[in-house]
Each structure stands twice: as structure tokens, then as C-alpha cells.
Amino acid sequence: MRKILIPVAIALIAGSSGMAFAASTAAPAVTAPVTTPMAAAQSISSTVKAIDLSTHTLTLANGIAYVLPATFKDPGLKVGDKVTVQWQMNGKAYDATKVTLG
DSSP states (O other), X not given: OHHHHHHHHXXXXXXXXXXXXXXOXXXXXXXXXXXXXXXXXXXXXXXXXXXXXXXXEEEETTSOEEEOOTTOOOOOOOTTOEEEEEEEEETTEXXXXXEEEO
């Protein structure tokens, strides 16, 4: 009986220690949801390439179309005018917040 008891005890101890390492008592990490705030306002000075007041877009020489606010009042912009546009990213759109001539 003693010959069987010692190997069985060793097998039980060796087998249970492997299971202890496999079990994890740590709770899964909780991460906060990612929010993307609107980027800080930026400014660019360039030349007007196109303006379309029906779609409220102003395209500059760099090829980027800036979305004008619905309350935008046209100060007489023409293709070729030098302007300064203050803008910020809104998702993938370039939202113009202020447009000044010169």
C-alpha cells in the first residue's frame, strides 16, 4: 500500500500545480471608451481655387475643400483672391469657422 500511496500523492501534487498556473484570478482589464474631440482650430492663408455657395464649400489652392458655416455671408470672394481660413477637423471634414480676405 505504501508503494502505491507515495507515487499517487506525487502525481496529484504535480498535476494540481499545473492547473494552478493555468487559472487566472485577475479580472479582465476595463478600458474607457475612446472619444475623439474636435481638433483645435487651425489657420491657413492661400488662394481661392473655387467657391460654391450652394454647397457651402470653399476650395483653396492646396485642393482642400473647406465647409463653410450655414450662416456664412459672402464678402465678395472670387477665384484668385487671397484669403485666410480658420478651420478645424470635424471627422473627415474641414469645417471653416472664419474666412477673411487678404
